[in-house]
Amino acid sequence: MRKVDIKKDSETVTAVSQGHHFKAVVRLRLFMQNDVQDHKYWFGVDGDLPRRVVESIRVERDGQEMTIPERVYSDFGDIPFEPQQWRIQLFTEGDKLLMRYAGSDGAGSYEAKFYFKDESFDYAAIPSGGRTVVRN
Numbered sequence: 001m002r003k004v005d006i007k008k009d010s011e012t013v014t015a016v017s018q019g020h021h022f023k024a025v026v027r028l029r030l031f032m033q034n035d036v037q038d039h040k041y042w043f044g045v046d047g048d049l050p051r052r053v054v055e056s057i058r059v060e061r062d063g064q065e066m067t068i069p070e071r072v073y074s075d076f077g078d079i080p081f082e083p084q085q086w087r088i089q090l091f092t093e094g095d096k097l098l099m100r101y102a103g104s105d106g107a108g109s110y111e112a113k114f115y116f117k118d119e120s121f122d123y124a125a126i127p128s129g130g131r132t133v134v135r136n
Contacts, residue, residue, distance in 0.1 A: 004083050009052065011081050013088045021062050024088050024099050028078055029055035042077040043112075043128065044104030050077025059099055061119055066097075068114060068121045072135045076112070078103045096122070 003012045009028035014021070031050050042050050054076040059066045081087065091098040097116040104110065115122045123136035 002086070002088075004081050004085075006081060006083070009081055011085075011087050013090055015090045017090075017092045021060075022090050022097060023058075023060040024090055025056075025058045026088055026101060027055045027057075028052045028081065031077070039075040042075050043110045043126065044077030044079075044108050046108045050104075052078050052080060054078060054103070057101070057114070059097075059114070059116065059121070061097065061116075064119060066116050066119060066121050068124075072114075072121075072124050073101075073112070076101075076103050076110075077108075079105060 001014045004010070005012075010025060012023065012025045014023045016022070029052065031053050035053060036049065042053070044050055054073050056070075057068050057073050059068065087102050089100045091100070099114040099116070101112045101114065102109065103112065110126060110128060112124055112126045114124045123134055126133045126135070
């Protein structure tokens with residue numbers, strides 16, 4: 001199931017797999033002046049500054065949060081959520097949960113893959129400019 005809240009710039013996806021209930025929520029916020037000093041590069045833009053950035057990513061398994069460190073996604077730029085977009089997708093690969101987040105659109109788009117092992121965040125892989133950035 002998927003829900004987009006345009007007023008809150010958020011998308012929520014819920015799924016049931018292998019007897020577990022999963023929920024992923026991504027929230028965006030406006031880019032602020034103090035964000036300029038935080039990162040030299042922003043995913044989701046072509047050299048300029050984003051209008052919106054990812055404020056938070058929250059993933060739950062059976063109601064228990066699997067915390068993703070903010071440093072993993074703190075440089076993700078994006079555009080406003082729209083009902084026809086599918087930013088978040090949840091999958092299981094064997095015993096692992098995988099969340100894909102498709103950020104921005106056009107030439108600046110990116111797709112981050114978040115891997116979870118057991119009941120916790122393992123790592124994220126973000127392909128960019130011919131290489132893949134891995135964060136944990």
